[in-house]
Amino acid sequence: MVSTSTLIWISCRPLLRLMFCVTCGIAITKADVFPPVAAAGAGQILLNITLPCLMFSKIVPAFTSQNVNALGPLILLAFLYEAIGMALAYLIKQLFWVPHRFRYGILVTGGWGNVGDIPTAVVMSVTLFPLGGHKLVAWDFQGPDVEPEEVKEAMRLKRKALLLPLSSFWGKSRYRQPTGSDIADEVAEKTMTNGSEVIIHSAPQKHVSFIDDSSTAVPTDGVASATCSRTPTEINYRYRQSSPDRTERATREMVPNTAVSLSIYEVTEPDTLPSHAQHTTRMHATNTSQFHVPFSIFNLKVLSEFLKALLTPASITIFLAFLIALVPKLKALFIEVPGTHIPSAPDGQPPLAFILDSTSFVGAASVPLGLICLGSSLARLSWPRKGEWKKLPLGAISWIAIAKMVVMPVLGVLICEGLTNVGLISKDDKVLRFVCIFLSCLPTATVHVLLTQVYSGTGSSEHLAPFLIPQYVLMFISMTAITAYTIQLLF
Structure with missing residues (x-):
């Protein structure tokens, strides 16, 4: 021994x-x-x-x-x-x-x-x-940078959403289910506290935007504009003043994008905002027309890159x-x-x-x-x-x-x-x-x-x-x- x-x-x-x-x-x-x-x-x-x-x-x-x-x-x-x-x-x-x-x-x-x-x-x-694991590191540096405070805020809301069902299951819930106005007010207060820029557009449309990065483009057509790639730290809040039900549902929508842009999009008349189905159809048609690549060519390209990296x-x-x-x-x-x-x-x-x-x-x-x-x-x-x-x-x-x-x-x-x-x-x-x-x-x-x-x-x-x-x-x-x-x- x-x-x-x-x-x-x-x-x-x-x-x-x-x-x-x-x-x-x-x-x-x-x-x-x-x-x-x-x-x-x-x-x-x-x-x-x-x-x-x-x-x-x-x-x-x-x-x-x-x-x-x-x-x-x-x-x-x-x-x-x-x-x-x-x-x-x-x-x-x-x-x-x-x-x-x-x-x-x-x-x-x-x-x-x-x-x-x-x-x-x-x-x-x-x-x-050859199998592309190194691309995970490259993806970190795609798209605009995001401030740590915004990532922390997104993670805090995400953690709260994950813990709510568990707290309710054990009967020890410390939080009530947040409504759309709660989240909107919370985001507005947090962003204004951090010294973010507040932009108010006059009639015919009222547009209130909280953007930490002044170089980020702000959409003015009433539709949330996605940035160049995806990440789980993106939270967009969209609502219509005339539809409370949609407000509560849409404010909790999580949209993956590259940058965190906590935005409250413009308040317009119901008939001026394109429907989600129309927007999805238009984006799908654009993506199909611009990014359609023959499957065989794609396969040959992937195979060529794999063999190059392997040799x-x-x-x-x-x-x-x-x-x-x-x-x-x-x-x-x-x-x-x-x-x-x-x-x-x-x-x-x-x-x-x-x-x-x-x-x-x-x-x-x-x-x-x-x-x-x-x-x-x-x-x-x-x-x-x-x-x-x-x-x-x-x-x-x-x-x-x-x-x-x-x-x-x-x-x-x-x-x-x-x-x-x-x-x-x-x-x-x-x-x-x-x-x-x-x-x-x-x-x-x-x-x-x-x-x-x-x-x-x-x-x-x-x-x-x-x-x-x-x-x-x-x-x-x-x-x-x-x-x-x-x-x-x-x-």
Whole structure:
């Protein structure tokens, strides 16, 4: 029986090596020795040279036709962990406010972990790029920006609407059902308090609009004008003075758009406002005429983009390495295979063994270089200043860190033990069981930082930093605990 102190030391020691490399990256970045241009170049070397070499040098000797079935559980768990992480992030997004420029990025934060092993790295690469996962980050920066106060107000009303049925069910309702005038008055009061601009149009139409962004176009034809894309933080309030029933129904209508524009649209005569059916028909006809694309062309375009994203050096190397590893005649060119005879080189080694030696030599730089780039990325993240903490979405930040570094490891242990009990994972394959459990306690992938910097247009990742840093602080505690527990469980 191993003592607790020994377990803790065994669990901490690999993390000390990781901390050393990350600290080196932070130090050279803070000293201006490793500027962003150099970090970008190192990232390209990592993705296109060292990582493919590492994968080739590890796959070819390790896999055979007898043990390749071990990939199945790892790939299954990789998809499961991504799906569960995104589901937890979506749940947090529904309960706590998230900055408008991070409304989709939080899903990437929850779904993609900082994996480094071969099978899960392949799954991450395929789902993040060829399958379009990176577009979630791009969607954050489409359309006009929205102030945090407006997002908070939308989330407050949304939370109230979600909690009302629950309170009524338990007979402890603290709120009465809001009427249309209640919500309109509340929005008007809130917007006027925030110093929003008030515009009153004279006859023949009275138009009252509360717009925080003076650049936002205000519709004057009596129909709510949608902005360029969709988001769940949009609330539009439309009403007619002459129809109280419609007022109460329409003021609670939730319309998804990119920007939050809390507006009270104009009060007109009933015959001057187009009906919802007419407006829908007109918009449908416009969309059909302007955006109709042949289905076959669309499919070819999607397939072309998928193949382009899939044909990267890392992906090509993986496919080639598995082909060599599973065909004995090809594998014997690189390493000695029992039962397969291939003429050897003058030094007695297989004829292509020098390729495997070269890829092993170059691939050894992959992990340290990746950790140094990780430290550099963390060093460039801006910490919130003293007075800025209260403005941050602390609820979402705290719970996404807890979900990734506390809830996911617990679920990982339960899932892996369940798969072991049903026979999908062999009880005797303790290394595979350890890897499957360990992968559940990984923080968010640092590639999220690079994607955010690229798609933001400014090179900044200000909204991502508060979500990322707590995870990497908790990582050392979470990884130590899960490693010690797994060793105790298996051995």
